[in-house]
Amino acid sequence: MTLSTHAAAAHRLAPGGIHPPPFEPAPADWFGAVEDEDHILVLGGPGSELMCALLRAGAANVTHLRAHERPEAGSASLVIVPRLPSLDWLATALPSIHRALTPTGRLMLRAGPQAVTQTRIRRMLTLHGLSAIDATEHGQVLAAARPARTLS
Numbered sequence: 001m002t003l004s005t006h007a008a009a010a011h012r013l014a015p016g017g018i019h020p021p022p023f024e025p026a027p028a029d030w031f032g033a034v035e036d037e038d039h040i041l042v043l044g045g046p047g048s049e050l051m052c053a054l055l056r057a058g059a060a061n062v063t064h065l066r067a068h069e070r071p072e073a074g075s076a077s078l079v080i081v082p083r084l085p086s087l088d089w090l091a092t093a094l095p096s097i098h099r100a101l102t103p104t105g106r107l108m109l110r111a112g113p114q115a116v117t118q119t120r121i122r123r124m125l126t127l128h129g130l131s132a133i134d135a136t137e138h139g140q141v142l143a144a145a146r147p148a149r150t151l152s
Helices: 048-056 087-100 115-127
Strands: 040-043 062-065 076-081 101-110 131-135 141-145
Touching (some): 040 087, 087 101
Parallel strands (some): 040 076, 076 101
């Protein structure tokens, strides 16, 4: 298991001047079955509790990066963002997230319950080539996937 840590980003106000809610770790079961994932990347914030929970749930390889600047290309079959600091952060991080995903990789992020925020996030994910965007049964987690390429 490899653990990389970068300098944490300063807290910023979420869109509309609202402070982000205090961090509460998302339970590992919010992200579904992890046994079949080759490599899981937990991106941002304090993720050590989630990382340990994913390993206990059967994940083979989990890495936690506090910042999004340098994930390896094609290194993660699942990227998890356990806490979304702001929409600006997501807009900046999406190119790195897309780069880190394997060709059929998935992204799961804890978006919160606000419908307006989830709609904006869905638009951003679509613009970055992700599809199959849906809210999980818990309502606060959005899931998206890189579409499989078909050869014509």
